[in-house]
Amino acid sequence: MDNVGIAVENLDAAVSFFLELGLELEGRTVIGGEWAGRVTGLADQSVEIAMMVTPDGHSRLELSTWIRPEVAEDHRNTPVNSLGYLRVMFAVADLDDTLVRLYQHGAQLVGEVVQYGDSYRLCYIRGPEGILIGLAQPLQEQ
Numbered sequence: 001m002d003n004v005g006i007a008v009e010n011l012d013a014a015v016s017f018f019l020e021l022g023l024e025l026e027g028r029t030v031i032g033g034e035w036a037g038r039v040t041g042l043a044d045q046s047v048e049i050a051m052m053v054t055p056d057g058h059s060r061l062e063l064s065t066w067i068r069p070e071v072a073e074d075h076r077n078t079p080v081n082s083l084g085y086l087r088v089m090f091a092v093a094d095l096d097d098t099l100v101r102l103y104q105h106g107a108q109l110v111g112e113v114v115q116y117g118d119s120y121r122l123c124y125i126r127g128p129e130g131i132l133i134g135l136a137q138p139l140q141e142q
Helices: 012-018 034-040 095-103
Strands: 004-007 024-032 046-051 060-068 088-089 112-114 119-128 132-138
Touching: 012 024, 012 046, 012 060, 012 095, 024 060, 095 119, 095 132
Parallel strands: 004 060, 088 132
Antiparallel strands: 024 046, 046 060, 112 119, 119 132
8 A cells, every 4th residue: 555645624733643643744736737637527627735754765755735625525424434534443552642743733533542451552543624533552563
């Protein structure tokens, strides 16, 4: 997998949130033009993106905010049993510390922190603009 894309209204706030989670900003730019519209099927599009990379350098998260055309639908607050995009899960070294830091960026716990056997401590949070994010702390060396 190269990347997962998430559309947001406030790109700066989303970048700050994912920086706090440990991702690095790889680059930020505006993309538009005829070639881009041929890829997405949205003629005359313009979108600002921020490419975030995970600490291991193997995965990327593309955050985007649409300049044109206007946003068509809003799926940010759909419940976890909805069809389509569910969530992005991140492995973290210290779940409690990560939650404290992300709460300062507006994160909200969806249910509760649970332990899955001897493998993980897990939770879902709502991040910037209600985006559903999973956090998993391995309990043993993988």
